[in-house]
Amino acid sequence: MLRTEGIVLKEMRYKDTSKILSIYTKKYGKITAMARGAYRPKSKIIANTQLFSYNEYQLYKGRNFYYINQADIIDSFYDIRERIERVVYGQYMLELIEKSMEEGQENPKLFMLLLKGLKILSNMDGDYLKFIIAYELKFISFLGYRPFLNRCVLCGNEDINNIRYSPKEGGIICYKCFSLDSSSIYLNDSLYKGINELLYIPLDKIHRVQLSAENLKRIHEIIVEHILYNIDRNKLNTLNFIQALEST
Numbered sequence: 085m086l087r088t089e090g091i092v093l094k095e096m097r098y099k100d101t102s103k104i105l106s107i108y109t110k111k112y113g114k115i116t117a118m119a120r121g122a123y124r125p126k127s128k129i130i131a132n133t134q135l136f137s138y139n140e141y142q143l144y145k146g147r148n149f150y151y152i153n154q155a156d157i158i159d160s161f162y163d164i165r166e167r168i169e170r171v172v173y174g175q176y177m178l179e180l181i182e183k184s185m186e187e188g189q190e191n192p193k194l195f196m197l198l199l200k201g202l203k204i205l206s207n208m209d210g211d212y213l214k215f216i217i218a219y220e221l222k223f224i225s226f227l228g229y230r231p232f233l234n235r236c237v238l239c240g241n242e243d244i245n246n247i248r249y250s251p252k253e254g255g256i257i258c259y260k261c262f263s264l265d266s267s268s269i270y271l272n273d274s275l276y277k278g279i280n281e282l283l284y285i286p287l288d289k290i291h292r293v294q295l296s297a298e299n300l301k302r303i304h305e306i307i308v309e310h311i312l313y314n315i316d317r318n319k320l321n322t323l324n325f326i327q328a329l330e331s332t
């Protein structure tokens with residue numbers, strides 16, 4: 085019998101009354117778990133098997149996946165459901181983990197980041213895009229792909245007056261190196277400063293960072309490119325919903 089804290093990343097119906105869950109656990113990383121009877125009307129684990137639900141799980145390991153023996157709720161993050169923006173950004177945070185982690189790959193720092201992120205999101209009433217960029221930058225750094233911002237990632241040039249961002253190379257490149265990555269994106273002073281600030285600002289202090297709506301959108305596009313390249317994906321489903329929200 086195994087015990088660990090975990091957060092539900094994804095739920096799928098299995099047969100008539102069961103669910104197969106993807107759970108991000110503190111001790112064992114991402115796991116696939118069977119929740120038998122979770123759809124039965126009187127099931128004791130309805131709340132423990134919904135998206136965002138944060139639980140102390142008692143599991144046992146079967147041949148193909150884990151089985152939930154018992155679950156005690158720590159936080160259902162019910163407040164996330166009160167606003168469409170919270171749901172959309174929250175599901176994006178879950179999908180980032182779900183699509184970038186292999187099964188059984190533990191990363192306690194990433195687990196704590198997700199937990200802290202969901203807690204802050206539960207009470208948010210604005211500034212979602214700024215928040216998500218700060219989150220994305222921490223997320224990708226904890227995965228081992230922190231954007232390289234100090235000097236040209238290709239030649240080491242410290243002159244940062246005329247630079248572009250190269251998602252492929254994972255950092256800024258100087259004007260001498262522009263031709264080496266034609267897909268790189270021009271960074272003016274405020275974009276460069278904005279990325280730096282959002283990389284290091286704690287998630288609960290983002291109000292200290294001042295950026296125009298337009299610059300936030302630009303930075304978000306750049307960081308999403310950086311993430312997709314590093315996690316080897318062409319797209320994330322929930323990103324479409326974020327784009328839809330941000331364009332209204």
Ligand SMILES: [Zn+2]
Nearest residue numbers: 236239258261
């Ligand atoms: Zn260079």
